[in-house]
Amino acid sequence: MQQHTAFRHAVITGASSGLGAALAVRLAHSGATLTLFGRDKARLEKVAADCTRRGAQVRTVICDVGDAAGMKKALLHADDMTPVDLIAANAGLGGRDVLAGPNGETIELARNICDVNIHGVFNTIIPLIDSFIKRRNGHVVIISSIMAFQGLPEAPVYSASKAASRIYGQGIRRMLKPHNVQVMVACPGFIDTPMSASLSYPKPFSMSAEAAADRIVQAIERKKSEIVFPWQLRFLLRLVNSMPANWADRILAVVKSLAIGRSH
Ligand SMILES: NC(=O)c1ccc[n+]([C@@H]2O[C@H](COP(=O)([O-])OP(=O)(O)OC[C@H]3O[C@@H](n4cnc5c(N)ncnc54)[C@H](OP(=O)(O)O)[C@@H]3O)[C@@H](O)[C@H]2O)c1
Numbered sequence: 640m641q642q643h644t645a646f647r648h649a650v651i652t653g654a655s656s657g658l659g660a661a662l663a664v665r666l667a668h669s670g671a672t673l674t675l676f677g678r679d680k681a682r683l684e685k686v687a688a689d690c691t692r693r694g695a696q697v698r699t700v701i702c703d704v705g706d707a708a709g710m711k712k713a714l715l716h717a718d719d720m721t722p723v724d725l726i727a728a729n730a731g732l733g734g735r736d737v738l739a740g741p742n743g744e745t746i747e748l749a750r751n752i753c754d755v756n757i758h759g760v761f762n763t764i765i766p767l768i769d770s771f772i773k774r775r776n777g778h779v780v781i782i783s784s785i786m787a788f789q790g791l792p793e794a795p796v797y798s799a800s801k802a803a804s805r806i807y808g809q810g811i812r813r814m815l816k817p818h819n820v821q822v823m824v825a826c827p828g829f830i831d832t833p834m835s836a837s838l839s840y841p842k843p844f845s846m847s848a849e850a851a852a853d854r855i856v857q858a859i860e861r862k863k864s865e866i867v868f869p870w871q872l873r874f875l876l877r878l879v880n881s882m883p884a885n886w887a888d889r890i891l892a893v894v895k896s897l898a899i900g901r902s903h
Contacts, residue, residue: 645860646778648672648721650714652704652763653730655683657832658782661852662727663687669694674717676700676710676730676763704730704759711766718770725859728763728804729782731756734837737797749796756800760807768815775819778859781808785828785867788876789887792895801826805865812864824865825855828872840898844869 649666653659655677663675667690675690677683680701687697698720700713717723732755737748764779771777786794787801805824812822829835829842830851846869858866867873879887 646671646725648674648717648723649725649727650674650676650717650723650763650767651727651729652676652759653782654686655679657834658827658830658848658851659727659729660686660689661848662729662855663690664693665849665852665856666725667691667693667695667697672696672698672721674698674700674713674723676702676704676713678703704762705754707758707762710762714763714766718767722770722774723767724776725778725780726764726767727780727782728760729780730759730763731782731834733784733797734834736837737794738838739792739794739796744796752796752800753803756797757803757807760804764811768811768820771815771820772818777815777820779808779811779815779820779822780855780859781805781822781824782855783808783824783826785826785872785876787826788867788880789891792891793898808865821859821862823859823863825858826865826867827851827854828869844871 646666647670649671651659651663651673654663654675663673663686667673673690673695675683675687675697677699678701683699683701687699690697698717702709702713704710732752737752760781767777781804783805784801786798787805790798805826808822808824815822829845831845831847835842835845854866854868867876879890
């Protein structure tokens with residue numbers, strides 16, 4: 640079993656499924672405390688039991704990340720019980736739930752995506768910043784997406800929400816560096832989770848949630864600022880980003896039509 644000993648108390652949102660669950664298991668070891676946030680009690684308790692079997696002390700919190708007051712209360716309580724030294728803002732809305740329809744996105748969908756993927760990240764991180772600064776210790780991880788770098792025609796608001804969380808991470812990394820607080824943004828490509836399974840189109844270079852969690856934890860240990868993976872998508876992305884906007888538009892339109900064609 641791989642062990643991670645640097646963190647005494649890790650808080651993970653979206654721990655009831657997919658990448659968040661894999662991160663929780665990856666960080667579970669004897670001597671570690673984990674506070675796992677989610678909404679689905681049964682799935683969250685199952686992940687908690689897996690982590691307990693690995694020797695961790697586990698607490699679970701049922702809370703919507705969009706609930707600023709609820710998140711603040713639960714986070715401050717968790718920090719009072721055992722000082723938090725890692726917070727992973729992982730919970731997110733994605734997959735089929737964020738795709739634009741034939742007439743685009745509704746205002747309600749746009750608001751839902753931003754409530755979870757942007758405000759949810761703020762609600763997870765901001766309450767603990769003061770403690771991290773006072774202790775001159777702490778790690779913040781934001782799970783953004785490779786889609787943070789290009790506005791995808793299938794999901795413009797989702798892309799914008801991930802770009803926002805990435806840039807927020809960049810800002811707080813620079814703000815918190817003098818206080819010895821580390822901030823890392825992870826921008827993964829496709830990961831095999833219920834979120835990506837809800838999409839019927841091809842997911843090139845997809846990886847398991849365990850492999851992605853491994854990459855992320857290793858990057859935290861190495862104090863990386865940002866990771867974009869897998870390398871194949873990072874390479875393609877750099878290519879598209881270096882092109883004039885109208886070329887990139889054409890390429891992404893072709894990718895979209897190929898994806899839609901393959902999904903029928
Ligand atoms: N899968 C991919 O291909 C991929 C690629 C790039 C980035 N990401 C990002 O990775 C993160 C994890 O996604 P995943 O693939 O592991 O998806 P997932 O299996 O669908 O898990 C999403 C998690 O987020 C939680 N969540 C969703 N809305 C929430 C809300 N309003 N309040 C609290 N928790 C909420 C869910 O909790 P409940 O189930 O308990 O409701 C669940 O634990 C997301 O930020 C996603 O955007 C995923």
